[in-house]
Amino acid sequence: MTSASQFHRAALGVVGPELAADLGAGLGLLGTANGAFFLALGLAQIPVGLALDRIGPRLTVALLVxxxxxxxxxxxLAPDAGWFLAARFLLGLGCAASFMASVVLCARWHAGExxxxxxxxxxALSQAGILLAGAPFAAVAGLLGWRGAYALSGLLT
Structure with missing residues (x-):
């Protein structure tokens, strides 16, 4: 899930101009959309931390997938910029536990060095998501359009 989170952080830059034009919004939408993602991710950190402690990393991540x-x-499916921003916020909430859950598991399983x-x-492995958000996502968007590429990313998430 950590790679998926990294993917979703970066993929917007690849399809941004086409997406903004299709939704009838300016390019400022892209910054606002990433802001919505990171706002949700940030707001969720304390509840995610509590969940990691109380129900564990596996169940926490499973609930947020x-x-x-x-x-x-x-x-x-976004018909307009507002819908797209709400989708990015929801996506940020869902990705909120991905990295910290990995940290918790690593701390349980390993010590010291x-x-x-x-x-x-x-x-390092989570950066695969950023790599996939570049040329591979651009190629998929070239074949399926930005909507098809995002639909596929939803299925793969």
Missing amino acids: LPAALGAFAQA GLTTALARVF
């Missing part, structure tokens, strides 16, 4: 997938898919190595691997 649905809003993440719905938010990702809702982007594809092993923890450092495990966290470095999680961080």
Whole structure:
């Protein structure tokens, strides 16, 4: 899920101009949309931390996969900028636990130098999402349009 979160942070830049034009909004929509994503992600950190402590990382992430997938898919259905912003907010909520859940699991399973190595691997592997948000996402958007590309990202999330 950490790679998916990284993907969704970066993918908007690839299809942004086409998306903004299709929704009848200016390019300022792109910054506002990413702001909505990060606002939700930030607001969710304390509840996510409590959930990680109380119900554990696996269940916390499992519960948040649905809003993440719905938010990702809702982007594809957005008839206007307001809907798109709401979808990005929902997506941010859904992605809120992805990295911290990995940190909690690494801390449970590793100590000392092993923890450092495990966290470095999680961080490095999560960057695959950013790589997929570049040329591969652009190619999919070229074939399916931005809506089709976001619908596919919702299914894969």
